[in-house]
Amino acid sequence: MKDILTNNIQLNWLRTFEAAGRKLSFTLSAQELNMSQSAVSQQIQLLEHHLNQQLFVRANRAIQLSDAGRSFLPLVQDSLRQLNAGAAQIFTPLNQAVVEVNVNTSFSVLWLATRLQRFNAIYPQITIRQLGTNWSTDFDISTAELEIRYGSGNWSGYESHPLVTPLLRPYCSMANAKRMRNPSDLEGMPLLDVIGTPQGWSGWLEKMKLDNLQDQTRQYMDSHATAVTMAANGFGVCMMYDELMREGVLAKQLVAPFVDSITTEGSYYLCYQGDKDLSDASRIFRDWLLGSWTGS
Numbered sequence: 038m039k040d041i042l043t044n045n046i047q048l049n050w051l052r053t054f055e056a057a058g059r060k061l062s063f064t065l066s067a068q069e070l071n072m073s074q075s076a077v078s079q080q081i082q083l084l085e086h087h088l089n090q091q092l093f094v095r096a097n098r099a100i101q102l103s104d105a106g107r108s109f110l111p112l113v114q115d116s117l118r119q120l121n122a123g124a125a126q127i128f129t130p131l132n133q134a135v136v137e138v139n140v141n142t143s144f145s146v147l148w149l150a151t152r153l154q155r156f157n158a159i160y161p162q163i164t165i166r167q168l169g170t171n172w173s174t175d176f177d178i179s180t181a182e183l184e185i186r187y188g189s190g191n192w193s194g195y196e197s198h199p200l201v202t203p204l205l206r207p208y209c210s211m212a213n214a215k216r217m218r219n220p221s222d223l224e225g226m227p228l229l230d231v232i233g234t235p236q237g238w239s240g241w242l243e244k245m246k247l248d249n250l251q252d253q254t255r256q257y258m259d260s261h262a263t264a265v266t267m268a269a270n271g272f273g274v275c276m277m278y279d280e281l282m283r284e285g286v287l288a289k290q291l292v293a294p295f296v297d298s299i300t301t302e303g304s305y306y307l308c309y310q311g312d313k314d315l316s317d318a319s320r321i322f323r324d325w326l327l328g329s330w331t332g333s
Contacts, residue, residue, distance in 0.1 A: 050084040051113050053077055054092060058102055058110040121159045134318035135164045140185040142169040143261035144200070144281070144305045149185075151285035156325050163318050182319040184308045187233075197306040198327055201278050205236065206298035208265070208282060209274040214294040220245045227273030228255045229264040235302040237276050244299055265291065278304075 056066040057077060067074045085092050092106035102110060140149060145167055153165060168181065190197045207223075216222065228238045228250075242250050256273060258264055264275035265282075269290040279298075282288045307326055309315060315323060 046087060047080075047083070050080050050087070051117065053080040054084055054106075055110065055113050055117060057081060057093070057100070058106060058113075061100055061102070063100065118155075118158055122161075133162050133164070134316070135166055136183065136316075136318045136322045137166045137168065137181040138183045138185065138322070139168050139170045139181040141187045141305060143265075144185050144187070145169060146262040147265060147281040147285065147287065148200075151288075152329065155329075156322070159325070160321060163321065165322065182309055182313075182315055183323060186306050186308050187303060188306065189235075189302055190304065190306045192308060194310055194312065195308045196311045197308045199304055199306055200326070201280050201305045203278075203301045203304040204298040205234075205241065205276045205278060205301050206293055207241065207274045207295055208277040208291045208293050209268050210271045210290060211292055212271060213268075213274065214292045217294045220247060220295055220297070221250075223247070223274065224250060224253070228253060229267055229273045229275040230255045230257050231261055231264050231276070232257055232259045233303075234276075236299055237301075240299045240301070241276060241297070245297060 053066065053070060053072075056069050057063055060066050060069070063074050063077045063081075066072075067077045070077065081093065088105075088109075090105045090109075091103050092109065093100045094103050149167070156163075156165070170184070170186070185200065186192070186197075190199060209217075209226075213226065217226075230237050238255065239251065242248070256267070258267070261275075261277065261281070265277060265287050267273060268275040269287050274294075277291075277293075279293070282291060282293070307323065309319075309323070
């Protein structure tokens with residue numbers, strides 16, 4: 038009988054292939070999996086040798102899935118999801134549980150809403166109840182075990198884990214991006230600025246030495262989600278974090294016309310009181326969130 042292809046196949050090969058196929062980047066896959074880029078490349082080569090099939094087409098430092106790779110990727114993803122879900126139900130036997138999370142509205146709309154289905158597929162017995170918060174005054178009245186806050190990360194009595202790399206750069210609709218080849222082409226474009234962010238358009242324009250645009254008319258809102266929605270609808274250019282623009286309906290409607298970014302003091306953090314033990318369900322959700330941010 039002909040050998041079955043999956044005999045002796047290594048699980049880490051499949052995990053590496055799934056990450057590389059999803060991100061189409063060995064570098065980003067290595068960051069997500071906490072591996073070196075050479076290790077990712079080696080594991081892909083071992084899998085290709087085992088299957089006797091080329092899974093990626095490599096050209097000019099870029100990779101694309103081959104026809105075989107495109108067909109194999111959803112099968113691997115479904116298998117890994119099924120494995121995770123089964124393992125969670127067997128080894129984490131929780132009864133029905135509710136995790137209440139106070140979450141910054143923009144993070145909820147731009148990141149959590151686009152990925153929460155993945156958590157539910159693994160832990161269908163855990164319900165996530167999201168309560169929107171935006172301002173520091175909301176923190177004082179919170180009763181939730183977990184919070185996702187926007188700010189500096191320094192809150193007394195709380196453990197804080199950064200979820201977003203604090204780098205901002207412009208994003209706009211594809212139609213508007215076609216009108217701009219250089220940063221100076223922003224002249225006359227509505228600049229969408231979010232109230233309460235430590236850095237924004239002023240910092241970016243200063244870095245780009247576009248002092249003549251500092252007095253340009255801006256539109257102000259109190260939410261990154263509102264700014265992104267306006268930009269997606271063709272009204273102006275917003276400053277945004279790359280990691281919040283990777284998935285979801287809004288992300289697909291926006292592009293970054295320039296590569297230059299600025300570092301901001303504000304970011305999104307997962308927070309919980311350091312002197313209190315988390316419930317089992319909250320701990321599981323915390324670990325999932327932090328695991329997702331090793332390279333989402």
